[in-house]
Amino acid sequence: MWQVFSPDGFPIDKEETYNSLKEAEEAFENWKKIFEYQGYYSTVSNGKRQHIELSELKKTCLFKESEEFIPYIDPNNYKP
Numbered sequence: 604m605w606q607v608f609s610p611d612g613f614p615i616d617k618e619e620t621y622n623s624l625k626e627a628e629e630a631f632e633n634w635k636k637i638f639e640y641q642g643y644y645s646t647v648s649n650g651k652r653q654h655i656e657l658s659e660l661k662k663t664c665l666f667k668e669s670e671e672f673i674p675y676i677d678p679n680n681y682k683p
Contacts, residue, residue: 604668604672605621605622605624605626605633605669606620606666606669606672606673607621607627607630607631607666607667608664608665608666608667609644609646609664610660612675613675613676613678613679614666614674615630615634615664616674618677624666625666627666628666631666633660633661637648638657642656643657643662644657644660648678652682665678665681
């Protein structure tokens with residue numbers, strides 16, 4: 604199964620997993636639409652607010668294949 608993790612380390616869906624990388628990428632594109640109105644994804648990194656342009660968002664997310672659901676991944680310990 605596949606999961607997609609936001610730049611904050613949380614799954615983009617708290618319950619859903621995907622059968623393929625293609626399905627995960629499609630779910631990511633749908634999730635990204637949530638942020639279209641503001642034009643960026645906002646997060647806090649090292650105590651500072653960070654705005655990630657939507658065109659760069661996919662590069663900062665993690666697409667991970669695993670055998671079980673993972674509720675959180677420390678974003679400081681992975682490089683997408």
